[in-house]
Amino acid sequence: MAWLIILLLCIANSSARFLDVTSRSKPEVEERLFTLLLRLQVEEFYDTLLVYGEDCVFHSLSRRLNASTVLASSGSTKFDWDFSSLTLILSCSPEEEKEANYRTLIKLQRNRRLVYLRGNNQPDAVCERYSHREQYNIALLRDDFDKSGSIYACRHFEDPNFEEVSLSDNTPIYIEQLRNMHGRPIKTVPDLLSPRSMLYPDPKSGDKKMTGYVANVINTFAEKVNATLQLQILNKKSIVREILKMTEEEQLDIGATLKSSLGSTFLETASYPYILTSYCLMVQVPEKLPYSLVYAVIVDRRVLGIIFIVFCIFSMLLIYSQKMSWKDLSLANILLNDKSLRGLLGQSFPFPLNANKHLRLIVSLVCFASIMLTTMYEAYLNSYFTNPPSKPGIHSFGDIGKNEKKIAIPLIEVNALIQHNNSYFQEIQNDNIVVIDSMPECNELRDAFNLSFNYVVTGDRWSAYAEQQTLFKEPVYYYARDLCFSRLIFLSVPLRPHLPYRHLFEDHMMRQQEFGLVSYWRSHSFFDMVRLGLTPLKDLSHPKAYTPSLLLEDVSWILKIYLAAIMISVVCFILEIGVNKWKCWRELRNHNQ
CATH class of the missing domain: 3.40.50 (Rossmann fold)
Known part of the structure; x- marks a missing residue:
C-alpha cells in the first residue's frame, strides 16, 4: 500500500506540473x-x-x-x-x-x-x-x-x-501564385471563326497554334502567367454552342470564342465585356438601274405636271397674243398647240413678221423656259448615263419582304433573338428568313459574299468585310446601321465557373484594350486571314464587263416609245386625210342630188 500511495502522489505531482505548463x-x-x-x-x-x-x-x-x-x-x-x-x-x-x-x-x-x-x-x-x-x-x-x-x-x-x-x-x-503557373496547362478550344480564332502550323515545331483578335488575348495571357495552352480541335457543326456547353460543364478553362449578351444572362461563365459592338443587317448594295430605265427616272411626275401646266399657260397666251382675242381659244388648240410644244422642246416654229409686242414677250418667255428645261434634262441624262442611280433599298424591317433577297441567320442567333423577345426581329416575316442550323456553314456563305442572301453581322466582324471590299471594283454589301437588332451588345470570352485566375485574365484583357492591342489586332484581321490562306486576295464582287458606249438595248425603251408615237402620228394623219376626203365626197354627192 505504501508503494501505491507513493506512485499516486508522483502521478498527481506530474499532472499538476503539466497543467501548469499548459496553462502558461x-x-x-x-x-x-x-x-x-x-x-x-x-x-x-x-x-x-x-x-x-x-x-x-x-x-x-x-x-x-x-x-x-x-x-x-x-x-x-x-x-x-x-x-x-x-x-x-x-x-x-x-x-x-x-x-x-x-x-x-x-x-x-x-x-x-x-x-x-x-x-x-x-x-x-x-x-x-x-x-x-x-x-x-x-x-x-x-x-x-x-x-x-x-x-x-x-x-x-x-x-x-x-x-x-x-x-x-x-x-x-x-x-499571388497564379502570376507564375510554371507551365500549368490552360484548356481551350478555338471556334475556327475567322478572324476571331484561326489555326496555323508552327513553322518550327509543326504544332497547331491559333491566332486572331480573340485567340491573341489568350495567347498573351498564357505567356504572361507562364502557362501552356492545351488546344482541343472540334470538328462539329455547332462548334460555338459546343464550346459554351463545355465551358459551363468545366471541361474547358477559357473558350477561344465570343459569348454574346443576347445568348445568356449567366455571368459566371462569361468574362468582363471584351468588345462592345452592334448587331445589324449586312445588306446587299442595291443594283444600278439599267440604262433603258434612265429616261423614266429623270421624268418626275410632279415636275412633269408642272411642265404640263406651263405648256397650257403658254398655249393660251400665244393664242390670245396673236389676235388679242379669246376667239380661237379651244381645248384642242390648247392641248395641241404646235408653237408652244416645239418652243418648250427647244425647236424652231414659224413666227409672224408683224408680231405685236405682247407676242414677242410671250415668245421670249417660251424661249427662256425651253433653255432651262432642255439644260436641266440634258444634265440629268448625262449624269445618270455616267453613274446610274441605284434601285430602292431597304430602309426598315418591314421593307425586307419587298426585297428579293432573304436573310440567312444561324439557328443559335435566332434562338437568342426569340429568347430576348426582340421586337425588330418580330417585324420580319418568317418567309423572309432562312435559318441555317450550322453557324460555320452560314459564315462560309457570308465570307464568300454569296449574293443569294442578306446576312446578320456584328460591327467587329464587319470591319474586316469593309477592309476586304476596298479591293473590290464595287462594294457588294453595306452595314445597315438603321437596321440593327441591337446597337449595344457585350461580347465576352467564355470562362469556366469559379476559374481561380479569372481576375488576372480580366485584368490582362483590359490592359490589352488600354494599350490599343485589340484595336490593332482587329484592324489587321483581314490581312491575317489572307496570310493564312483563309480569304482570297481577289475581287469577289463579280463585276460586269465594261462597255465604252451605249448599246441598242440601252435605248430600246425610248425607241419603242418613239415608234409608238410615229405610229400614232401616221394613224392621225391617215384619219385626217380620210375625214377630209369623206367630207368632200359627201358634199359632192349632195351637190349632184
Missing part, C-alpha cells in the same frame, strides 16, 4: 497567434472572420480582433452568406472545412485561409488537398507554432508544394 503556454500561443492575425490585417485588410470548426484557439482570439466573426461549427454555412472579398477564413483543422454552399464556395475561393494542423497532418498533403479545390491562398499552423515561430505557406506550382516562412522575416505569407 496557452496564453503564449494566443499572443503569438494574435500578433500573426494583426500582421495579416496590415498586409491585406480584412473586416470579417469566418471560423470553421468547434472549440479551438481561433474562437477566443476572434473576440479580441476588431472584425465581425461568423462561426461555422458544423463546417458549412447553412445560409447564403454574402461574404465580401475582405474575409479571412480560419479553420480549426483541414477536416473542419466542409463547405457545401455553392455560392459561398465561389465567393470565398480567392480568400486567404489560415488552417490549424493537429495530429499527423502533413503540410504537403494538406496543400495538395486544397490544390484540388483550386484554393491557393493557404497558410498552415502547427501545434508548436509558439516555439518554432514559423508557419507553412502553400506554394502549389512549386516542388515542394509548401514553404516554411519565419515570422521574424519580412517574407510575405500569401503571394
Whole structure:
C-alpha cells in the first residue's frame, strides 16, 4: 500500500506540473497567434472572420480582433452568406472545412485561409488537398507554432508544394501564385471563326497554334502567367454552342470564342465585356438601274405636271397674243398647240413678221423656259448615263419582304433573338428568313459574299468585310446601321465557373484594350486571314464587263416609245386625210342630188 500511495502522489505531482505548463503556454500561443492575425490585417485588410470548426484557439482570439466573426461549427454555412472579398477564413483543422454552399464556395475561393494542423497532418498533403479545390491562398499552423515561430505557406506550382516562412522575416505569407503557373496547362478550344480564332502550323515545331483578335488575348495571357495552352480541335457543326456547353460543364478553362449578351444572362461563365459592338443587317448594295430605265427616272411626275401646266399657260397666251382675242381659244388648240410644244422642246416654229409686242414677250418667255428645261434634262441624262442611280433599298424591317433577297441567320442567333423577345426581329416575316442550323456553314456563305442572301453581322466582324471590299471594283454589301437588332451588345470570352485566375485574365484583357492591342489586332484581321490562306486576295464582287458606249438595248425603251408615237402620228394623219376626203365626197354627192 505504501508503494501505491507513493506512485499516486508522483502521478498527481506530474499532472499538476503539466497543467501548469499548459496553462502558461496557452496564453503564449494566443499572443503569438494574435500578433500573426494583426500582421495579416496590415498586409491585406480584412473586416470579417469566418471560423470553421468547434472549440479551438481561433474562437477566443476572434473576440479580441476588431472584425465581425461568423462561426461555422458544423463546417458549412447553412445560409447564403454574402461574404465580401475582405474575409479571412480560419479553420480549426483541414477536416473542419466542409463547405457545401455553392455560392459561398465561389465567393470565398480567392480568400486567404489560415488552417490549424493537429495530429499527423502533413503540410504537403494538406496543400495538395486544397490544390484540388483550386484554393491557393493557404497558410498552415502547427501545434508548436509558439516555439518554432514559423508557419507553412502553400506554394502549389512549386516542388515542394509548401514553404516554411519565419515570422521574424519580412517574407510575405500569401503571394499571388497564379502570376507564375510554371507551365500549368490552360484548356481551350478555338471556334475556327475567322478572324476571331484561326489555326496555323508552327513553322518550327509543326504544332497547331491559333491566332486572331480573340485567340491573341489568350495567347498573351498564357505567356504572361507562364502557362501552356492545351488546344482541343472540334470538328462539329455547332462548334460555338459546343464550346459554351463545355465551358459551363468545366471541361474547358477559357473558350477561344465570343459569348454574346443576347445568348445568356449567366455571368459566371462569361468574362468582363471584351468588345462592345452592334448587331445589324449586312445588306446587299442595291443594283444600278439599267440604262433603258434612265429616261423614266429623270421624268418626275410632279415636275412633269408642272411642265404640263406651263405648256397650257403658254398655249393660251400665244393664242390670245396673236389676235388679242379669246376667239380661237379651244381645248384642242390648247392641248395641241404646235408653237408652244416645239418652243418648250427647244425647236424652231414659224413666227409672224408683224408680231405685236405682247407676242414677242410671250415668245421670249417660251424661249427662256425651253433653255432651262432642255439644260436641266440634258444634265440629268448625262449624269445618270455616267453613274446610274441605284434601285430602292431597304430602309426598315418591314421593307425586307419587298426585297428579293432573304436573310440567312444561324439557328443559335435566332434562338437568342426569340429568347430576348426582340421586337425588330418580330417585324420580319418568317418567309423572309432562312435559318441555317450550322453557324460555320452560314459564315462560309457570308465570307464568300454569296449574293443569294442578306446576312446578320456584328460591327467587329464587319470591319474586316469593309477592309476586304476596298479591293473590290464595287462594294457588294453595306452595314445597315438603321437596321440593327441591337446597337449595344457585350461580347465576352467564355470562362469556366469559379476559374481561380479569372481576375488576372480580366485584368490582362483590359490592359490589352488600354494599350490599343485589340484595336490593332482587329484592324489587321483581314490581312491575317489572307496570310493564312483563309480569304482570297481577289475581287469577289463579280463585276460586269465594261462597255465604252451605249448599246441598242440601252435605248430600246425610248425607241419603242418613239415608234409608238410615229405610229400614232401616221394613224392621225391617215384619219385626217380620210375625214377630209369623206367630207368632200359627201358634199359632192349632195351637190349632184
